[in-house]
Amino acid sequence: MPVQCSSCGQNRAALKRPKTGHSLCRSCFFWAFEEEVHHTIVSGRLFSRGETVGIGASGGKDSTVLAHVLKVLNERYDYGLKLLLLSVDEGITGYRDDSLETVKRNQQQYDLPLKIVSYEELYGWTMDAIVKQVGLKNNCTFCGVFRRQALDRGAMMLNVDKICTGHNADDVAETVLMNVLRGDIARLRRCTAISTASDGEGAIPRCKPLKYAYEKEIVLYAYFKKLDYFSTECIYSPNAYRGHARTFLKDLEAVRPSAIMDVIHSGENLSVREGVKMPVQGTCSRCGYISSQALGLPKLGIGKHHRLHGKILAQQPLTQEEERKLKAVDF
Amino acid sequence: IRVHCGRGVFRGGGSQTSCDSFEFHRGEPSWDMKQLLAWIRVNLLKERPELFVQGDTVRPGILVLINDADWELMGELEYQLQDQDNVVFISTLHGG
Numbered sequence: 043m044p045v046q047c048s049s050c051g052q053n054r055a056a057l058k059r060p061k062t063g064h065s066l067c068r069s070c071f072f073w074a075f076e077e078e079v080h081h082t083i084v085s086g087r088l089f090s091r092g093e094t095v096g097i098g099a100s101g102g103k104d105s106t107v108l109a110h111v112l113k114v115l116n117e118r119y120d121y122g123l124k125l126l127l128l129s130v131d132e133g134i135t136g137y138r139d140d141s142l143e144t145v146k147r148n149q150q151q152y153d154l155p156l157k158i159v160s161y162e163e164l165y166g167w168t169m170d171a172i173v174k175q176v177g178l179k180n181n182c183t184f185c186g187v188f189r190r191q192a193l194d195r196g197a198m199m200l201n202v203d204k205i206c207t208g209h210n211a212d213d214v215a216e217t218v219l220m221n222v223l224r225g226d227i228a229r230l231r232r233c234t235a236i237s238t239a240s241d242g243e244g245a246i247p248r249c250k251p252l253k254y255a256y257e258k259e260i261v262l263y264a265y266f267k268k269l270d271y272f273s274t275e276c277i278y279s280p281n282a283y284r285g286h287a288r289t290f291l292k293d294l295e296a297v298r299p300s301a302i303m304d305v306i307h308s309g310e311n312l313s314v315r316e317g318v319k320m321p322v323q324g325t326c327s328r329c330g331y332i333s334s335q336a337l338g339l340p341k342l343g344i345g346k347h348h349r350l351h352g353k354i355l356a357q358q359p360l361t362q363e364e365e366r367k368l369k370a371v372d373f
Numbered sequence: 374i375r376v377h378c379g380r381g382v383f384r385g386g387g388s389q390t391s392c393d394s395f396e397f398h399r400g401e402p403s404w405d406m407k408q409l410l411a412w413i414r415v416n417l418l419k420e421r422p423e424l425f426v427q428g429d430t431v432r433p434g435i436l437v438l439i440n441d442a443d444w445e446l447m448g449e450l451e452y453q454l455q456d457q458d459n460v461v462f463i464s465t466l467h468g469g
């Protein structure tokens with residue numbers, strides 16, 4: 043009854059790979075998973091020798107697996123990278139404080155330096171304080187904007203050349219779908235890019251070495267390797283739109299396992315007709331935040347965050363309409 | 374039969390139905406996975422069963438391991454549970 047590993051033929055298979063349908067034993071799976079990430083890194087030219095690479099570490103499964111695999115590959119293939127863990131403390135009691143404990147253990151386990159930057163020290167407020175004022179709407183979006191910037195700031199403090207994040211294939215597919223649904227071509231392009239060059243003052247190049255890794259495999263890699271990770275959903279309102287996109291994709295995947303990769307490839311291959319107006323990224327001169335501005339549209343998108351950030355920084359409550367305006371931002 | 378539910382399997386969207394692990398004793402006729410899921414649904418998931426089950430199987434995004442092997446290798450719902458089996462549910466749905 044037990045299925046044998048289709049690769050070595052020796053051991054009992056431990057999983058069926060969603061990507062290939064192959065049945066692999068644990069050690070063949072570990073090897074295949076790591077080699078695929080290596081292939082992604084090499085073919086995408088994600089790193090150069092001598093670089094300092096900050097791994098965006100949340101304590102969750104993706105970034106924990108990313109940190110582990112990068113450390114393994116850096117040694118196995120002598121990338122010559124200096125790796126460190128970079129975490130953001132948004133100030134969410136009962137969620138981020140717990141997950142940061144996990145990151146601190148990872149620091150020990152993987153013997154990597156760790157830097158934690160907090161909203162409190164950077165901006166003077168915590169998410170707890172914001173939620174108290176604003177309530178539970180759109181916090182993810184709001185928080186994501188500031189997390190992105192906080193990672194950049196932390197990386198700058200440590201002279202990091204590149205930041206890599208644990209976004210996996212499922213995440214990228216979700217984001218493709220969301221950007222299609224919103225008609226956001228500019229973000230659609232950016233979200234499928236495996237790496238983004240530094241665009242603007244204060245932004246550090248980013249890459250996603252797990253872009254082609256399926257969530258199922260990441261979870262099983264972490265589980266079989268007994269990696270120490272934190273799995274609780276953020277206590278502040280999850281992004282409902284993303285939740286629907288995710289459920290939809292998972293349902294599709296159940297019928298057609300290649301759905302995730304198909305959506306990513308669709309996103310990568312979409313081209314924009316000549317003459318279609320493309321929003322450009324700009325850097326806010328007042329707070330340094332990178333924002334998208336609609337080019338050629340009369341003032342429509344321009345005020346998106348500018349009118350708000352004075353209020354935000356002053357910790358004033360936002361109206362519902364203002365919250366809605368903050369909605370369309372990067373994940 | 375030992376059943377273990379990873380953290381977060383029954384959580385999400387505010388549901389706090391908690392389940393850690395439990396021992397399970399069933400005489401014959403032995404159950405298959407389908408019956409186990411139905412039992413869990415009725416007995417453990419009073420609040421929001423849709424977070425765990427969808428139709429008569431687990432919600433997409435929840436991984437099932439039987440004796441540390443992917444249940445997709447074991448016949449999924451048709452798998453006949455045996456004494457000493459170890460069933461683990463892991464959610465992939467949150468935590469990055």
Ligand SMILES: [Zn+2]
Pocket residue numbers: 047048049050051052053066067068069070071
């Ligand atoms: Zn093998």
Ligand SMILES: [Zn+2]
Pocket residue numbers: 326327328329330331347348351
């Ligand atoms: Zn600003």
